[in-house]
Amino acid sequence: SAVISQKPSRDICQRGTSLTIQCQVDSQVTMMFWYRQQPGQSLTLIATANQGSEATYESGFVIDKFPISRPNLTFSTLTVSNMSPEDSSIYLCSVVGATNYGYTFGSGTRLTVV
């Protein structure tokens, strides 16, 4: 399976600021996703990162709040914009390889907004 490097691993940010999270994969992958995991909760899909085009967002998530880039088949970024304490969560990158099996996750970014 693919090896994912997600940065930063954690951060404490001031409200009103923005944080960009990076997801780097060691091989080309067909699909990349961003999830949010709020404290004590399961994983919720934010969006599918599409290579060379706008991301596909799930209900409740918008591009102005969570802009996503995917310039190539191995890299994506998620920005959490104009942060508030309610954005404090773990943000996770996930990828799928050419076989479409074995969805792999990064180690996550633990964001605390104060």
Place this chain on the structure above:
Amino acid sequence: GESVGLHLPTLSVQEGDNSIINCAYSNSASDYFIWYKQESGKGPQFIIDIRSNMDKRQGQRVTVLLNKTVKHLSLQIAATQPGDSAVYFCAENMGNTPLVFGKGTRLSVIA
């Protein structure tokens, strides 16, 4: 690390016993299912998967059972060890769609 699954249902099992973690899924059209293990401070780790044309699949110390009639998935862990303590999530999808996760269960192994 930051705690995961503080408010999730908990299954407590004696070390050496077998564990059974259950999951009810919602989409009858789902054709692929995965069990993940998540330890505190880490991302979900793939355990085992199963496609809808199967009803059982075995791995090392783990077995996944799929009952499509009642939309139920279970994970069986044999001879549970302290290192198995974690939060376990089931996930489902159809075709190339993103995974949809279940609510999760915290497994606590009593030494």
